[in-house]
Amino acid sequence: MAYSSFGQFVDALDSAGELQRISVPADTNLLIAEWANREMKSPQGGKALLFERPLIDGRESQFPLAINTMGSTRRMALALKLNSIDDLAQEIQLILKAKPPTDLREGWSLLKQGLNLLHARPKHVREGACQEVVHRFDPEAPAITLNDLPILKCWPNDGGRFITLPNVHTRDPESGERNLGMYRMQVYDERTTGMHWQVHKVGARHGRSYYERGERMPVAVCLGGDPAYTFAATAPLPDGLDEILFAGFIRKKSVELVKCQTIDLEVPADVDFVLEGYVQPGEARPEGPFGDHTGFYTAIEDYPVFHLTAITHRRGAVYPATLVGIPPMEDYYIGDASVRVFLPVFKMNFPELVDMTLPAEGVFHNLVFVGIRKQYPYQAFKIMHGLWGMGQMMFSKYIIVVDEDCDVHNTSEVLFRLCANTDPERDSTIIRNPSDSLDHAPSTQNIGSHMGFDATRKLPGENHHRPWPELVKMTEEAQRLVDALQKKTG
Numbered sequence: 509m510a511y512s513s514f515g516q517f518v519d520a521l522d523s524a525g526e527l528q529r530i531s532v533p534a535d536t537n538l539l540i541a542e543w544a545n546r547e548m549k550s551p552q553g554g555k556a557l558l559f560e561r562p563l564i565d566g567r568e569s570q571f572p573l574a575i576n577t578m579g580s581t582r583r584m585a586l587a588l589k590l591n592s593i594d595d596l597a598q599e600i601q602l603i604l605k606a607k608p609p610t611d612l613r614e615g616w617s618l619l620k621q622g623l624n625l626l627h628a629r630p631k632h633v634r635e636g637a638c639q640e641v642v643h644r645f646d647p648e649a650p651a652i653t654l655n656d657l658p659i660l661k662c663w664p665n666d667g668g669r670f671i672t673l674p675n676v677h678t679r680d681p682e683s684g685e686r687n688l689g690m691y692r693m694q695v696y697d698e699r700t701t702g703m704h705w706q707v708h709k710v711g712a713r714h715g716r717s718y719y720e721r722g723e724r725m726p727v728a729v730c731l732g733g734d735p736a737y738t739f740a741a742t743a744p745l746p747d748g749l750d751e752i753l754f755a756g757f758i759r760k761k762s763v764e765l766v767k768c769q770t771i772d773l774e775v776p777a778d779v780d781f782v783l784e785g786y787v788q789p790g791e792a793r794p795e796g797p798f799g800d801h802t803g804f805y806t807a808i809e810d811y812p813v814f815h816l817t818a819i820t821h822r823r824g825a826v827y828p829a830t831l832v833g834i835p836p837m838e839d840y841y842i843g844d845a846s847v848r849v850f851l852p853v854f855k856m857n858f859p860e861l862v863d864m865t866l867p868a869e870g871v872f873h874n875l876v877f878v879g880i881r882k883q884y885p886y887q888a889f890k891i892m893h894g895l896w897g898m899g900q901m902m903f904s905k906y907i908i909v910v911d912e913d914c915d916v917h918n919t920s921e922v923l924f925r926l927c928a929n930t931d932p933e934r935d936s937t938i939i940r941n942p943s944d945s946l947d948h949a950p951s952t953q954n955i956g957s958h959m960g961f962d963a964t965r966k967l968p969g970e971n972h973h974r975p976w977p978e979l980v981k982m983t984e985e986a987q988r989l990v991d992a993l994q995k996k997t998g
């Protein structure tokens with residue numbers, strides 16, 4: 509069943525041989541990041557690291573720090589208590605199969621109903637471990653501040669220390685709908701941070717509604733707890749599909765929600781830390797630079813400011829962190845799990861879709877490989893346009909479509925098909941679409957061109973006027989016989 513704290517997940521990683529404990533003091537200023545970067549770049553994502561004695565400006569932190577906890581296929585499955593991420597995809601497929609939806613909107617709403625029926629709805633509780641210790645910044649009572657958390661400075665030219673795995677809870681002031689998103693936070697001082705929700709994200713949309721009303725926006729930032737929360741926060745769920753419901757479904761246990769101490773929001777009762785506070789309408793402050801998941805520093809830009817009103821935490825809390833930078837990094841495994849989990853939803857909308865992946869080199873949106881069962885001319889283009897119109901897939905910079913017999917998880921095979929099967933002019937298309945805010949290449953931020961390649965075999969009607977050649981392949985019988993012979997000869 510579900511993890512009851514982040515520490516329990518870290519212990520589970522330890523038992524599975526997936527954790528390295530580091531008992532020497534290690535500086536939160538670059539050194540933990542350098543250590544983690546080496547680990548993330550080692551084969552299959554290396555191990556999770558638990559720094560038992562992180563140093564903050566030469567002082568030992570009272571909280572240990574864990575990093576790279578989801579940075580491999582196995583650890584990502586362990587995080588969600590699964591043998592394989594595909595098991596979760598299958599469960600989603602079963603919900604959708606109950607009454608096959610006719611379009612994507614219906615698909616998402618069916619998923620929502622299914623999640624409700626599966627008792628994934630949250631429960632409301634009066635007390636939670638996340639409030640075992642409460643610091644309200646009362647001048648009379650000593651309190652911990654952001655200066656006491658082992659928050660990392662990740663890269664040399666970063667604008668400061670950044671909270672890198674924050675689960676940010678907000679609420680739509682009109683509909684009351686909750687949202688949980690992951691948006692990094694730059695520490696400005698002991699009680700103030702940046703709030704890096706990009707313009708296309710739900711947190712930013714909620715923010716705009718508060719600004720229009722001229723109302724202060726309550727925001728709660730949770731750190732740790734069941735890693736299902738962190739996964740749900742990063743998952744590109746459509747606006748309106750409640751991440752807390754989704755997290756309850758993943759962990760097969762309703763999320764218990766407790767009221768915050770100083771703001772009108774609820775948070776999962778079992779997380780490790782809660783940073784309670786607010787965003788003031790109209791207030792913005794330069795954020796960055798930050799060594800980002802693009803592999804480049806993102807420039808300084810104005811973002812909203814988050815003011816803390818309290819820090820609460822459980823006893824024995826473990827601070828969660830990640831590091832982003834030149835791929836592959838931990839976030840690749842988180843993103844890849846999202847794609848695999850939601851593949852059934854994509855397939856439902858595009859019945860010809862066989863498989864899809866976003867390779868690490870493309871840092872999520874830059875590169876998408878799609879395998880299809882092609883039956884009619886220009887079907888590859890139909891898939892591209894469909895994906896470009898679907899939620900955060902709108903950011904996809906390059907989409908390469910191949911036939912179903914090509915393994916999209918084998919980049920070399922996809923590149924072989926791309927090079928062999930395309931006439932660049934005939935088989936490509938360039939469109940305009942919103943771009944990822946972090947993409948530095950477009951001339952203007954947030955908008956740009958996107959390119960699709962049809963690397964499938966060409967059908968009659970696709971402007972290829974010669975017979976399509978056959979792919980060189982061995983017979984199955986020869987393969988079987990050589991398998992047997994090789995077994996015999998050892």
Ligand SMILES: Cc1cc2nc3c(=O)[nH]c(=O)nc-3n(C[C@H](O)[C@H](O)[C@H](O)COP(=O)(O)O)c2cc1C
Pocket residue numbers: 672673687688689690691692693704705706708709710711741742743744745830832839842900
């Ligand atoms: C490690 C990590 C850090 C992220 N940082 C940010 C960020 O700073 N700003 C942002 O807008 N999205 C960031 N994202 C992506 C969002 O979490 C993701 O797009 C999510 O689906 C947004 O949720 P929303 O659609 O509810 O807004 C990050 C993702 C990961 C895995």
